[in-house]
Amino acid sequence: MSYFMTHLHSGWHVDQAILVEEDRVVCIRFGHDFNEDCMAMDETLYGVMEKVQNFCVIYLVDITEVPDFNKMYELYDPCTVMFFYRNKHIMIDLGTGNNNKINWPMSDKQEVIDIIETVYRGASKGRGLVVAPKDYSTRHKY
């Protein structure tokens, strides 16, 4: 579903996208459109895009086309989702140990909506770190 969504084609566009947003969360997916994980994630993100449009805007960034942030944001995973609010990187405690980003594909739309809403609520109160409604640590799987 990536072709229905807005892509950012340079570092400047990414920066502008983050800078112009006054009262919405900016959610950026870094990865490749052809990657399987990204496809799954894009599917979900596309599904929730309309629902969260009042408080979140979602962009896609190709990390080969825009390699500027690869080192800065450690974009080594096939699919990474990060959140910004008023030019501030919002961290989420997902229980995975990496609070900076979501680096696995999510297929449950409601979970994604919940996370975005939590980020929005926390960020609009001035928090830099929010706690995800669900614990995504892998230890529960075993």
Added chain:
Amino acid sequence: MSNVGTVKHIPKETRYNFLQMGAPASYVAGLGRGASGFTTRSDIGPAREGPSAEAIAEAMAKRGEEVPDPDALQDPDDERNLFAGTVYEADDEEADMIWESVDQRMDARRRAKREASEAEIAAKERAMNPKLQTQFADLKRSLSGLNDADWNAIPEAGNLTGKRRKHNLRLEENQNGRSYAVSDTVLADAASRNVILGELDAAQQEVSLNSLYTRRQTEHIQNGGYETPAGDGTMTDFVSIGNARDKVLSLRLDQASKDATNGSSTSVDPRGYMTALNSQIIQTDAQIGDIKQARQLLQNLIQSNPKHAPGWIAAASLEVHAKKMVQARKIIAEGCEKCPKSEDVWFHAAELNTPENAKVILGKAVQHVPQSVKIWLKAASLETDTTAKKRVLRKALEFIPNSVRLWKETVNLEDDPEDARILLTRAVEVIPTSVELWLTLARLETPENARKVLNSARARIPTSHEIYIAAGRLAEQSPSAVGDVKFEDDAARRQALAPQVDKLMAGAVARLTKAQAILPREQWLQEAERCETEGSPLTAQAIVKATIHLEVEEEDRRTVWLEDADRAEKGGFYEVARACFVVLLETFPKSPSVWRTAAEFEKKHGTPEAVQEILAKGVEHCPHAEVLWLMAAKELWVGGNVKGAQEVLARAFQQNEDSESIFLAAAKIAVETGETEAAQQILQKARAQADTDRIWMKSAVLERQLGKLDEALVTLEQAIAKYPHFDKLHMIRGQIYSDRNEVVNARNAYAQGCKACPKSIPLWILSSRLEEKAGVIIKARALLEKGRLYNPKNDELWAASVRMEERTGGPQQAKTLLARAMQECPTSPTLLAMGIFMENPQQRKSRSVDALKKAPDHAVVIVAVARLFWGERKIEKTRQWMQNAITADSDWGDAWGWWLKFERQHGEKERQEAVISACEKAAPHHGPTWQSVSKDLANVGKSTREILELVADRLE
């Protein structure tokens, strides 16, 4: 770059225009918004804080901007570059001189005028805010005119700063006003460390340090011994002071720790030392201070108010506390003079003096306060001789005839009951309101007189329940006091006495109610219990009967009384409980449950006759209560009275014509006594009258037992036609056929049964057993499978299947079947126990642990574990686990069987006997082997012991 990282407001229409725009040339991503990265995974790649300096420089170069030279903007005054490396030479110096002279010349110009103006400004400043010194300058100048005398006349200025006070306060706070003498070791240590001090003689060092320590420097300096340089040295040597202080502290800590651990030092016996310390009277400064202060206070008190007795006593006790006995005696003697009317003062005076003196003092005391019981008693207690004591007390009674205590003391001293009686007679005349005295007197009197005494006591004190209870007990113990009847037999006597005592107590309660002095029922019950423990059961019963109806609502009488009875029974007060039951039965004669509870109580704590009596009465009142009839019959039968039991049952028939259980009981008695004909007749009648499935079954069983198989089969046919869904009928029929080796008939019977009652597990098992016996294993297996289909998750069927496979198909098949069974019933103890023994010996232990985890308190599993230990010859452990199994379920007969088998193999005769007797007591009923043995026709009528032995033989 103040605008870096701020979100600007852009109108909505133009906000997203950037998406259509191209990026500016050589834009550094992240720089424009001041982004910073993070490092979480430095193992993969380096992260950095935003764009690096090089990246920025590169971008600027690309954009065509001038890269700023870092040295371009230097301070020009700082000759860093131009002349930084040159040498200061002669011509430089000359140039500097010239510049100096120029400066001086410039300074010299208009100097006079400038200085004048500066002085003017200074003067103005001084006039504006003058100095203190200048203000008093004239006075100071006049001081030169004073002579010596004037100087001496100037008073010293007082210390108004409060400095000293503060200083002292701090001292007290820190040290509690104490000063320490420093130990020699500390001094030596400090001295050896300080080289300067080493030049002084030892005495001087000691004193100097000491002085420092006690912080009395000023004093010592005034003494003038320390004007030496060394002394000055010590004044400033704070290091050594600190060291010394640490040392003292550590010494004290060592000592404390030694005390705490009760002495690690070997030379001193710590316990002895501690006791010695305890015996020492340590009066700390604080205590002494307190005593002094208190003494002064009390002195003031007794002087200002000499008529106040407690003041004198307090003053004397204070002296006693301060260990000044002489002073204390003096004070209290003075007190006695000043307050002769206070018994306390006299009493204390006697306490403080030696016995001889005390007697004299008390002699004086009774002159002043003849009415004081306390003093008289004290005087009596001072006498060692009994006669002297008696004399004192008699004298006391002359003065104070109405003191119960004095009378009691006097009576207690009398050895002869007769004298005591006379004394008490007089006592109750003088003090008619004392219950105690009346009761004591009654106890001493002969029964006849006791009654009179109690009667008069009752007249005097109508509100005392004790007197009534005593009267009741008297009536119980000495019936001659009430009536001139003699009884030989104890029971007869009790029976005759009971109504009298009851009447007495009822009257007592009525009278007490009239006098409005009735006790709450709880207290009455306690009184009753006390009476019982003191050996007056009749009185106890009478109290209960008279008072149990008090304070109970009409509707919850039954529950409350039952509770009372229960509590009394638990407390071991059987008479009280019995009385509760009597009242209950009188009030609720129509309630079978009450009769039953009462009968059970009698069975537990009473005689068989009492049980029979109660049951007989019970069936009279509730003729339709089958339970009571059956209990009565059973009691009689157990007591050996078969005739009586039969009579009871006959009476029961009259009342309950079609009661199944009574028919069955009658038939059972008939069978047990060997009257099979009668039994058959009874059952025939029962079949006609009651016509229930159990009766049909029992009659079939009886016929089978008697060997009349054809008749039994006929009966069964009829019964099955009537009750096709009663599985036992089918089972018996099948068993009869298979006993007669009529396999086809048996198979038909079972098939019919299985069809009619597919939920009956024994039926399925029996039919498969039949097929197995007949050799048709496939059919047997199929039957069991069918059974499992009808009854899923049933471990019995699974166990039967597994056992069958074990017998026929070999262990491997059994094992796989067991695995399937365990999946369906994972916590079944039977299957778990089977699983243990199907494993090979190495794995049995872990299997048993598993089984114990899954079914921790089931006898089957525990016995299996015990058998494992048995296999390992761990005798004691096996015994313990057998015991555990019995504790877990004493009704499980197989466990008993296993135990007996084990003891036969490894135990002594006594142990086997112990197991058998314990088993007889527990009377188990369950367990597959046990049931199969006990229900075997050959073993009908055998005792538990015989069955247990058979079971032990059969188990393998």
